[in-house]
Amino acid sequence: MKTQEFDVIIIGGGITGAGTQRDCAMRGLRTLLIERSDIATGATGRNHGLLHSGARYAVNDPESAVECIRENQILRQIAAHCIDETDGLFITLPEDDLGYQKTFVEACQRAGISAEIIDPALARRLEPSVNPALIGAVRVPDGSVDPFRLCAANMLDAKMHGGQVRLHSEVVGLIREGDTIRGVRTRNRHTGEIEEYYAPVTVNACGIWGQHIADLAGVPISMFPAKGALLIFAHRVSNMVINRCRKPANADILVPGDTVCVIGTTSTRIPFEECDHVAVTPDEVTLLITEGAKLSPALSSTRILRAYAGVRPLVSTDDDPTGRNISRGIVCLDHEQRDGCKGFITITGGKLMTYRLMAEIATDLVCQKLNVDKPCETAITPLPGSEDKSYEAVAQKIWERPSTAQKAAASRMGTGVIRIQSENRQDDALICECEEVSAGEIKYAIDMMEASTLTDLRRRTRVGMGTCQGEFCACRAAGLLAKAHDCVEKERADLADFLQERWKGNFPIGWGDTLREAEYTQWVYKHVLGL
């Protein structure tokens, strides 16, 4: 059995874990990140991808609103390549109370969020897809953020600072000595191999699954799993984020991102056991379409690409059955103080927007335990891909090899695009035509970004996220993976898993063009290619 020692072990490859590893690594600690499947597989990759201005929380949760606008400004600087600065509208429809607008704008101002009341006619000009019946509009600095890209960039930077990453490794036990957690025992999900890692501090950053890790440590945490369902539309219907200017409710946020847009969400309390198998129900689909069309009527005639759901990692504070009115606040638990369990920290609650702050809080506590006195620099140090100093090199690189794939890759990777191999024309060959992903970009994700399956590749490169939902690119990318890993048998199974995973998000909305595409894919893979 392999064993290895570190200064800190972080469990959970979501944005909180990746951000915490980056912060720890930047402060000079020897770090290990452990994730049971892939980066961004939990709530990180299953939300709107909204770069909150904080306006949504301004009235009910001013503390979160202040955190959001502060982090919003920071992320625009350090993660520019993950962010689309779209701005957002909070619209009032005829059935809404226009009086709420005043309350809303005042609350935004108190939180330091710029909120400008604009004429509905101007709103229609700024965002032609907005419901033309609107009677009020407020402009706020919302935007969109690609959570996969953000998570990958944090992991990449941690690695560049010496951090180690074990994906597809599940924590099966904590190594305990008396009242102290000394490390973790993991099982590799691909090889079955058991490994032990030791560190004076272990950070539990597993989102909703943190309850399970806390159980392993014997400390009680009571999580509050609240499912949120969302729909992805096949076009970028709107160019701005559109919200309803009223108390937060179901399906009242439309967010454009890359080539698509996302409507959501719902909020349903689910039993903890269901967290691993959340599915979108027909009722949720109907609700999302009906409410979504009120924000932007074009949605009712736009093809839906997928339905998906995530689970919010909220820590129970009261018995609110919807999970919407409790604070999205950050929870950082020092289990030594709270439960007498040494060397163990839980960081949870919060949201995608505040991941950096959560990482900072957790890392401060880790450093305090290790007697390390180094300041946090994540708020002022750009992530790999957003270092503006090499824009010239990027421009030159793209100019040298004028291909659509290069440009698409540059928008995904920012300055990181210069790391993509483009030595010959074969590297420029398009693997995914919908999202314009080149063979070189896929190879980079396999070699440098720990992608070992097609689904991993999708999170890093958008391969298979487009309108064909992987029917063409999956096979091509599988060929590259089979070659990289020199294992066809595993890749055949991986291809089947990938198609199954795509179908899971397609059948809840299986009608119209989605059903046409599905019929084609199912026919091709079964009868033509012989999977």
Added chain:
Amino acid sequence: MKFDTVIIGGGLAGLVAGISLQKAGRHVAIISTGQNALHFFSGSFESMEEPPQRMASLFEEAGIRIHYQNGVRLMPLGTFRPAALSLEDISLFPSPQFARSVLIVSISGYHDFFTQFLIDGLERQGISCRLQFLDMPETRALQQGPGEMRSVQIARTMDRIWEKVIQEIRSMLKDEDIVILPQVFGLQDISVPGRIRQGIPARIVFAGTMPPSVPGIRTQMLLKRRFEVLGGTYLMGDEALEAHLHDGVVHSIVTRNLDSHYLEADHFILASGGFFSKGLKSNPFQVSEPIFGLDVQYAEDRNTWYDPTFKADQPYMEYGVKTDTALHGLLQGEPLKNLFVIGSILGATHPEFGTAAGLAVRSAFHAVDQILQTTPEAE
């Protein structure tokens, strides 16, 4: 415009029906939106074994070579599937252990021919494999466009440079029994696959690529050409929009391009395909047939349309237009007397005709026989 028969859909079913009727002296028009299921044809006529004589002669007269042998075929992802009646491009073997050693030749930079999967599948059968790549100025030229390395583009080039390709492959060949090549030969020049076979001193096996299928497109092209040589009218790129009915009889069809010039006929054949071809339409509440509004066999509860397992047989694929035993389409339970419904728009409503390509051919002949029993009305 008046025809004896108007056929909606220019895929396998529509063309087989059109050729048969035209050959029998009827005056036929086919309305085709362009692409159809032949463009992703597997090359095997699923659910058919020995071809009926009329099918064999129809294909032969069109210049399409088919063959029949109960056996297995090599699939593009390296698996083997039972197959019988197939295009000549598809090699049929008595068993998967069909060779001792093979040379697989792909094209440098081509990602749509799955050589690793083929090697894995063949090695499992104890067949030793050697992989080589064609890297010629003409294939390198294709790589200049990042999306150009696709089957149809490569096939266009191969139609020009097949002689050089033969020389290249001959120089690669050592002592292998068999050479496996991607199906990128003979798109427009149909003699190319035969010339490749003659020019290389080993058995040639063409293995499938990611669609579009070159043999499928060639089959479609040859059937269409045969139909037109017989005097048929193929309205390429047009689309049937609606039908004019009177007393349970179809009178005429409105198309997008012909505007107010309705297509009138004694008989109509609906061969517009399944969901992908838009023969069947769906929304969250129902499955429908868009041109005539025919009755469709489907489940009311959308939750039962799908199996959550991707690879399982999907219930929605069985849905199809309702007909009587003569294949007359039903409209609110009543048959339209001069409308026949054929091909994959039938779904699994007529298991006796088989599935996929078999269903297309058998149901086409069934409709043709009934139309030919009537005498064409004098104009």
